[in-house]
Amino acid sequence: MKKLILGLSAICLIAFTSCKENAAKKIEASNLAEAAERDANASKFPVIEFDKTEHDFGEIEAKKSVSTIFKYKNTGDAPLVITEIKSSCGCTVPQDWSREPLAPGASGEFSVKFNGSGTNKVSKTITVTANTEKGKETVKISAFVKPDPNAKKPAVKS
Template structure:
């Protein structure tokens, strides 16, 4: 009796499996395949941010003197560039005035960086740009030589 039940079960399983193959092949929609191919091709396209300069040197500045510079950039990639955030390595450096709107391929943009002149001697600050580029983060730097504050006692 066990052999008969096992035989019928195997027969049903084989019959069910063979009928599923025909149904699955009929369900493939060629339009969906074409759309998926286009989507996959576009997924490999990234924007590329290219800066006019990756480092700015303010030179020698007096302590507590505020200075500012502008970093210009261009989207040289194949997809719209979206900058989601720009942060500096310390609170004495403030990036501002960047567009959060998508930047089309070939278009340009800019942001400014203000440094408040804190610290002494040679300083270097890193500004990190978070965007939808392949790496996800790009960096630029500012440097300066801050002269000691003559009114400050040691």
């Protein structure tokens, strides 16, 4: 048993000491420059800046479709990529945004249609998923939906 332990110890000692190379000799200057540039770019994010973050349609008729446009600009240091725009419900439909990267300083827009469902004060949130530092940005729409005059009124029991 002693010979076995002594033999394994000798093999381990040879394995650990024979693999000793100076790691500093393996570093190349070109790799250092690339790594420094990559690290500097990793801290740069696009920044999405909206011309407005809320839009109020005011008073609208029930079931009347209305729309607005949200304009935005990339004020960051990296290309902006919007991967998804979705609303808090199916009655609000965001559409017409570019899925191509938006260069720093460039502008874009998307439209939002609201179908006029609901009653009284209605507020909806639109979430923009992008490669910004936060990852998600929000804008809001609101409207006061007047009651539908053609809607059937519940019968009053006397």
